[in-house]
Amino acid sequence: MKDLSLHxxxxxxxxxxxxxxxxxxxxxxxxxxxxLQLLIKDNGKGMEEHVLKHVFDxxxxxxxxxxxxxxxxxxxxxxxxxxxxxVRLSSQKGKGTxxxxxxxxxxxxxxxxxxxxxxxxxxxxxxxxVEFEFVHNVDGVEWRFSSKELLEYLGVDxxxxxxxxxxxxxxxxxxxxxxxxxxxxxxxx
Amino acid sequence: xxxxxxxxxxxxxxxxQKNVAxxxxxxxxxxTVHMGTCGIAAGARQIMSAxxxxxxxxxxxxxxxxxxxxxxxxxREPLISxxxxxxxxxxxxxxxEKARQVVVSHLVNxxxxxxxxxxxx
Ligand code: FES
Numbered sequence: 001m002k003d004l005s006l007h008x009x010x011x012x013x014x015x016x017x018x019x020x021x022x023x024x025x026x027x028x029x030x031x032x033x034x035x036l037q038l039l040i041k042d043n044g045k046g047m048e049e050h051v052l053k054h055v056f057d058x059x060x061x062x063x064x065x066x067x068x069x070x071x072x073x074x075x076x077x078x079x080x081x082x083x084x085x086x087v088r089l090s091s092q093k094g095k096g097t098x099x100x101x102x103x104x105x106x107x108x109x110x111x112x113x114x115x116x117x118x119x120x121x122x123x124x125x126x127x128x129x130v131e132f133e134f135v136h137n138v139d140g141v142e143w144r145f146s147s148k149e150l151l152e153y154l155g156v157d158x159x160x161x162x163x164x165x166x167x168x169x170x171x172x173x174x175x176x177x178x179x180x181x182x183x184x185x186x187x188x189x
Numbered sequence: 190x191x192x193x194x195x196x197x198x199x200x201x202x203x204x205x206q207k208n209v210a211x212x213x214x215x216x217x218x219x220x221t222v223h224m225g226t227c228g229i230a231a232g233a234r235q236i237m238s239a240x241x242x243x244x245x246x247x248x249x250x251x252x253x254x255x256x257x258x259x260x261x262x263x264x265r266e267p268l269i270s271x272x273x274x275x276x277x278x279x280x281x282x283x284x285x286e287k288a289r290q291v292v293v294s295h296l297v298n299x300x301x302x303x304x305x306x307x308x309x310x
Contacts, residue, residue, distance in 0.1 A: 126256035
């Protein structure tokens with residue numbers, strides 16, 4: 001994976017497979033502690049303890065022939081450790097799963113965040129029934145949006161209408177990300 | 190157009206409402222982009238963007254786009270499938286350019302692009 005936004009896309013797949021109706025994706029950057037944290041939190045069905053123990057094992061495919069958990073978690077763990085960070089995963093049966101990945105922000109091996117807008121748009125279009133909340137915080141300044149609020153605001157209520165608006169939404173997210181990162185003026189939304 | 194402000198979004202909202210009014214009936218095609226780990230690493234996200242962009246450019250109103258996980262064909266990623274009623278066509282080894290051509294040929298003109306088909310159901 002060349003950048004963090006692709007890892008995010010891959011990791012959110014686990015939340016979707018767990019039947020989540022809401023997924024929060026957070027990027028928290030902090031200069032004083034020199035950390036970058038990724039948060040992926042869902043309200044899906046959670047994982048059994050015996051599964052939780054093995055999800056970082058790349059060769060674990062779950063017991064009873066169910067679909068494999070994927071390589072997302074082992075890959076992100078490897079990257080976090082390479083960047084002097086760590087991974088925390090907590091899950092409660094029936095309540096959801098929370099993944100927090102911490103990296104040393106200035107680490108030379110830390111890939112860029114990448115095209116976060118493209119990741120969000122891909123998730124939104126493919127899973128219109130799921131609410132995605134995105135939060136990006138740098139040293140206490142943040143911007144956030146919820147896909148549910150945005151689509152309600154845009155008057156989109158059917159999946160067939162999504163392709164027509166999402167390229168524009170992508171531009172909008174890109175612009176918000178860019179002006180936020182450059183510390184420019186932010187739109188109230 | 191660069192979407193910068195809330196006003197721009199309002200315009201999109203109006204566009205979207207126009208589109209809602211124009212659309213008739215249910216989706217005719219369902220496009221699924223396979224987004225397992227290998228798929229994503231092989232460029233599935235750009236494929237998704239290319240498909241979306243081409244659909245919005247051509248103003249297609251009867252297509253839904255969705256994602257699915259791994260189907261165990263790593264070496265043929267990125268993959269998409271196009272479903273139309275009972276027919277399902279799986280395309281592999283795509284590039285964003287090829288994906289756009291699939292949209293034009295298959296979704297607009299109803300012509301399957303045989304060259305890139307992995308299998309048909
Ligand atoms: S993601 Fe590799 S074969 Fe499915």
